[in-house]
Amino acid sequence: MKFLLVFDFDHTIIDENSDTWIVKCAPERKLPNGLRNSYQPGHWTEYMGRVFVYLGDNGVKEDEMKRTMTTIPFTAGMIDLLGFIGENKELFDCIIVSDSNTVFIDWILKAADFHKVFDEVFTNPAAFSSTGYLTVQHFHAHHCAKCPKNLCKRKVLKEFLDKQLERGVSYTQVVYVGDGGNDLCPVMFLKKNDVAMPRQGYTLEKKISQLAQSLSPVQCSVLVWSSAIDIMSYLKLLIKE
Numbered sequence: 001m002k003f004l005l006v007f008d009f010d011h012t013i014i015d016e017n018s019d020t021w022i023v024k025c026a027p028e029r030k031l032p033n034g035l036r037n038s039y040q041p042g043h044w045t046e047y048m049g050r051v052f053v054y055l056g057d058n059g060v061k062e063d064e065m066k067r068t069m070t071t072i073p074f075t076a077g078m079i080d081l082l083g084f085i086g087e088n089k090e091l092f093d094c095i096i097v098s099d100s101n102t103v104f105i106d107w108i109l110k111a112a113d114f115h116k117v118f119d120e121v122f123t124n125p126a127a128f129s130s131t132g133y134l135t136v137q138h139f140h141a142h143h144c145a146k147c148p149k150n151l152c153k154r155k156v157l158k159e160f161l162d163k164q165l166e167r168g169v170s171y172t173q174v175v176y177v178g179d180g181g182n183d184l185c186p187v188m189f190l191k192k193n194d195v196a197m198p199r200q201g202y203t204l205e206k207k208i209s210q211l212a213q214s215l216s217p218v219q220c221s222v223l224v225w226s227s228a229i230d231i232m233s234y235l236k237l238l239i240k241e
Contacts, residue, residue, distance in 0.1 A: 003091060003238060004164075004171040006157060006186070008178035009098035009105055012199060013082075014061070015075045017093050018104040025060045027066050044099065045124055045150045049136055054134035067135065069104055070111040082124030084232050086117045091239055093132070094118050095160060097184060101136045117162050122156045129149050129200045143225035147211070153186040173238070177231060178219075190220035197234070198224040 010017045023031055035054055039047040055065070085092050096118055098105060103126040109115040126136040138150035147153070157174075161228055164170070174194040179202035187196040187208065196218060200207035205224055211217055226232050 001091065001172050002169065003176045003235075004161075005085065005092050005235075006174065006176045006178075007096050007098075007118075008092075008180060008183055009096055011075075011098050011179045011202065012177055013075060013078055014108060015074050015078075018053075018069065018072060018100045018108070021072050022051070022055070022065060022068065023102075025055055025065055027058055027180045033170050042148045044148060045136055045138055052134040056131070061132060062081050062128055062134075066107050074112070076226075076229075077232065080231045081235075082114045082117050083138065083229035084235065086114070088235075088239065089117075092235070093164075093169075096121045096123065097156050098123040098187070099148065099180075100124070100153050103127065103134060120160070122160070123137055124150060133212070142178070144177045144185060147182055151182070152180060154189045156180055157186045157189060170226060173239075175231075175235070177225070181207060181220070184208070187218055187220065190218065192219050194220040195234070196222050197225050198222065199225045219239060 004236055007013055010019070022030060031054065035050060038050060085094055087096070094117055096105065098121070102121065103123055104122055106115070109118065124137065124139045126134060126137050126200045140151070140155070140191065142152040142155045144152040144155065161171075161174075174190055174191060174195070175197060176183070177197045178187070179199035180204045183198070183204045184207045190196060196208065198208055208218060208222055223234060224232075
């Protein structure tokens, strides 16, 4: 008996968007209008690339970025939840699938000593260049019309489950915890026995209820959460069974 927990990162594990939080490092803690207005839907990663160039041009260094990023608050109850999962790793495999980047997630998890809770992190690869600028790449290429072009979370989840099966690991249940519009695609991939946990009042919850209203509901069960303690209560029930 083993369960797979899949987490989004921004507004799920942390209570903010890591990509917009980094703007606190910018001069006057804001971006020029021209840069702010350069975002095109579906091309967030390219936009963030320009933001990182702007920060680099303004002399913002790695250590300052790291100091800023590690002040991001975790979502209510999340520290308790991750502690609980860490104590029960024999029952839970745990992955992150996020449109943030490897540098930010790594900094935040390591600062709070939660990096060992997660078996794998799937996100956009980032690194500092020799000149000290943060650069970010697309996680992968895919053909899904529903998702931003750098990341289809359904593809990530499907490939992870296939790889685990090849290793002889299959899961009693997949629990997917997220908040955003880009979490709908993997939720629609979940099976009848799986559980989607959308955050209350966020886009994913709204999109799931729209599907139910249009009589094409998701296959899996849906449990809404507002504090990560709600998620922990469910996991405790699960392992009692």
